[in-house]
Ligand code: TXA
């Protein structure tokens with residue numbers, strides 16, 4: 001297999017090269033504060049089509065357009081007055097807003113919907129790339145469809161490397177969970193995906209929001225698919241007191257803090273020894289990938305408290321635990 005093409009995201013020449021690739025209709029994986037994205041020129045339908053091919057992503061699953069600031073966002077979406085405050089408060093940052101789309105957005109980006117997802121990422125390399133490219137960058141997470149999102153350049157290289165023109169390596173993503181998705185369409189506030197911006201922070205700004213993270217029928221956002229963000233290894237969420245021993249299986253443990261009985265497990269991944277939820281979120285996908293690489297019989301995940309980022313962590317673990 002051909003090796004992946006990786007360059008340092010702190011090298012300005014590499015950013016220039018990446019921007020040229022985007023302008024010429026190629027694909028660049030780039031770091032954001034949440035997870036790595038697989039980017040193409042949002043206004044080039046052929047380039048965007050390659051994203052779907054490389055990820056084996058169904059065409060019914062729309063993409064997020066990444067822009068450098070609120071002004072540029074207005075080129076692609078029609079923002080209601082209520083968006084001004086949200087954009088000022090949360091951008092750049094891990095919040096995606098869904099609004100009515102402008103005709104400049106090709107329908108392949110929005111999967112034929114008349115709404116569009118837009119965000120301003122808070123990562124210097126992502127912002128530098130968008131500015132140098134001079135266009136919005138459509139980008140899903142840079143992983144095969146349905147798998148755990150990548151939080152390191154190496155994760156991208158391992159799974160999609162040879163199919164991508166360039167991977168910008170910006171180190172570990174500091175937030176480690178995908179953006180929270182808030183829809184402003186139809187004059188309502190609806191949360192479509194829990195993520196890097198805690199729900200409580202959004203509620204404190206807009207008041208009540210409708211929770212639409214679990215869709216019935218055709219999901220509005222595949223983040224709403226019951227099974228998503230999944231390891232190949234079976235994962236179960238089990239409280240310590242509910243675990244039955246011996247299981248006779250090679251079990252990996254994913255735990256917020258050090259367990260009392262680490263030797264009972266074939267492998268243990270600790271998310272944050274001090275129970276810091278930011279640290280836990282940042283470590284979650286790396287830990288899941290690590291455990292998934294060990295050919296274990298199953299992974300047991302201890303539940304975390306559902307508050308702040310703990311909500312998004314539990315959301316990802318639950319979706320990972322659903323088997324077809
Ligand atoms: O943090 C993130 O959001 C990362 C980084 C790369 O920015 N991106 C990401 O993209 O997670 P992706 O494609 O893996 O997830 C985007 C989600 C999907 O569940 C998609 O269905 C939803 O956004 N989405 C996009 N456009 C939408 C729309 N018009 N209406 C509803 N959901 C939409």
Ligand code: MG
Pocket residue numbers: 140141149
């Ligand atoms: Mg994704």
